Amino acid sequence: MGILSSVGALFFHFCISLACTNHTAIDKEKYYNVFASNDLNSINKELAHIQSQTFTEKPAFEGALLMKKAAVIGNPKDKLAVFKDGNQKLESSIKNTPNNVEFRFLRFMIQENAPGFLGYKSNMDADKSMLVTHFKTLSPEVQKAIRDYSKTSKSLSPALFQ
Template sequence: MKLLLSFITAFIFFFQTDLEALRNSYAKSNLSNANTEAFINLAEKQSGSDAVTGGYKAAAQIMEAKFAKKNRKALVKNGATSLESIIKNNPNNIELRLIRLSVQENIPKIVGYRGSMKDDKVFLINNYSKQNAAMKSYVKKFVTQSKSFTDTERATIK
């Protein structure tokens, strides 16, 4: 029994480490092309099948269009479709909403993938207080640098 409990704990710890690495890489991905490529490579290597990992993989696929010579439209469409599907199945996951909002605010307007920005922004503001300390910190970092939030809205995220 102790062996099984140890195995499960080790598995959860290992999984959390991968997710933390994805979060950190994603947060830095917009700073440079090298960081974007590092995030894409890290996301592609992830074997996790949970919704949040899937959300980061979808975001990486959308970002990959930035560097692709061919099939750029297909990469964006497939990534966006995947992200929308994951969010549809997990509508109350704040991290998935944050991923979608960050993708939509950074994608060129001509692509047309911007329909959920207002909803996601309201969702983040309304559900921020219900999150654990780590997720609050992650959301707060995003909100402080986001172009979508006003100073008044940023003040509500403490």
């Protein structure tokens, strides 16, 4: 019985350590509210929180928020550098998990609002199709974010997500 107790305790600590290091360490509702804002202070705070965490989806969420930050900072040289950094992280995440609908939503929002000179609009149709097709498979928080975004989107309408 002593051996089983030791094994059980070891297994418990192993499970706890996995739970603490491999979960989505962000509050999705808060993330999408910050993303929807143009408040640089809120964006920086959320970025700092994400950057301090360890979770599988971190590069995608960090990348998208960096790209959003690029839209609200003042210096044009900094804008491009921050955008490129975020772009690399988000696109790498999508390349590694091409069927992740939430990552496609992040990219869709960025592409729809990116200035034309960046040439970052080529995946909008495919991402939109994926969003509409797989909407009901997403978490309630992400569904809400998509519905909220569709109210101001030029390419999505709320009727698509009923």
